[in-house]
Amino acid sequence: MNIPPRQLAPNQRSQVWIHDVVSGQNTLILDTKDLLLEAPNWTLHGDALILNGAGTLWRVPIDRPTLQPIAIGAVPPVNNDHVLDPDGTHIFLSAFDDWHLYRAPVTGGTAVRITGKDGPEGLMHFLHGVSPDGMQLAFVGVRAEKSAGALTFISAEIYTVGADGTGYRQVTSAGSPADGPEYSPDGQWLYFNTEAFSGHAQIARMRPDGSELTRMIVSQTVDWFPHISPDGRTVVYLAYPPGTAGHPPDLWVDLMIVLDGRWARPVRAVRLFGGQGTINVNSWSPDSCRFAYVAYPVDIETAPHDR
Known part of the structure; x- marks a missing residue:
């Protein structure tokens, strides 16, 4: 199932921002009309962001924000589901085309395919979580059919697998779509x-293991991708407008903050034009004070933070 990476629409831009949860300030660090960037990860030492775009990875240094391609061999085009290995020197990737998971040096090099050694056939792998010890991966296992060049999704369940590709476990089985396990x-x-x-x-x-399922928040918004700060005190998630189906791009969305477990009182941190690609994976800084995100304004009327 060859699905090309997303591209910018006419007159659209990718804007990489950093939100400071202490001051509430949003800082634009990169603005480009040449490449659709997605899903920032913050490096272990806090000196750079790692994003995907055009099927490859890009490094953006915080002190001098420029796009630096990361050359990774032996891997199909990568999508926006990638997470840093806790060792700080590797990154786990999800790929288009074969829909498997890979591990590669974060500075570039040859990737090693993880999945496919055992586990269900025909399962599409979308990575979202790595255990603190780096030994387990949590991903969305999707089954889909391709027709007329488009994918029709049949199911999306949460799975875990060892970082060596063994020990598949299906964690959810309710039949209701689930995503973003972290x-x-x-x-x-x-x-x-x-x-x-x-x-x-x-x-x-x-x-x-799937036990103790608990709903954390009750809202009318369509809420996706909870990301927990390294100190465990703050969660950011993406809130779509009521009635949104899936997690599409190019809508007005909110990034919501939950402080110290106060799920009944989330606070809006950012309003922006985006959605898909904005914050698909964990983008917290190592000090838990900032997170990164991507906005996709089309013109001055859809610049972030204007509404």
Whole structure:
């Protein structure tokens, strides 16, 4: 199933921003009309962001924000589901075309395919979480059919697998779409979004074995991709307008903050034009004070933070 990477629409831009949760300030660090960038990860030492665009990875240094391509061999085009290995020197990747997971040096080099050694046939792998010890991966296992050049999704469930590609485990089985599984910093929980409660995506958590499923928030918005800060005190997630199906691009969306477990009182941190690609993976800085995100304004009327 060869699906090309996303591209910018006419007159559209990719803007990479950093939000400071202490001051509330948003800082634009990169603005380009040449490349659709997605899904920032913050490096272990806090000196750069790693994003994907045009099927490859890009490094953006924080002190001098420029686009530096990361050459990775033996891997199909990468998509926007990539997470840094806790060792700080490798990155786990999800690929287009073969829909498998890979591990590669974060500075570039040859990738090694992880999945496909065992596990279900025909499963598409979309990575979102790595356990704190780097030994387990949490991903969305999707089954789909391709017709007339488009994918029709049949199911999306949460799975875990060893970082060596062994020990597949299907964690959810409700039949309701689930996505974005991410380990808590202590490794005791998987936070994710699911339609199991109300028919639209809401934030939940469960143990890595699927037990103790708990809905974290009740809202009318369509809530995706919970990301926990390294100190475990703050969560950011993406809120789509009510009635949104899936996690599409190019809508007005909010990035919501939950402080110290106060799920009943989330606070809007940023309003922006974006959605898909904005914050698909964890983009917290190592000091838990900032997170990165991408906006996709089309013209001056859709510049971030204007509404």
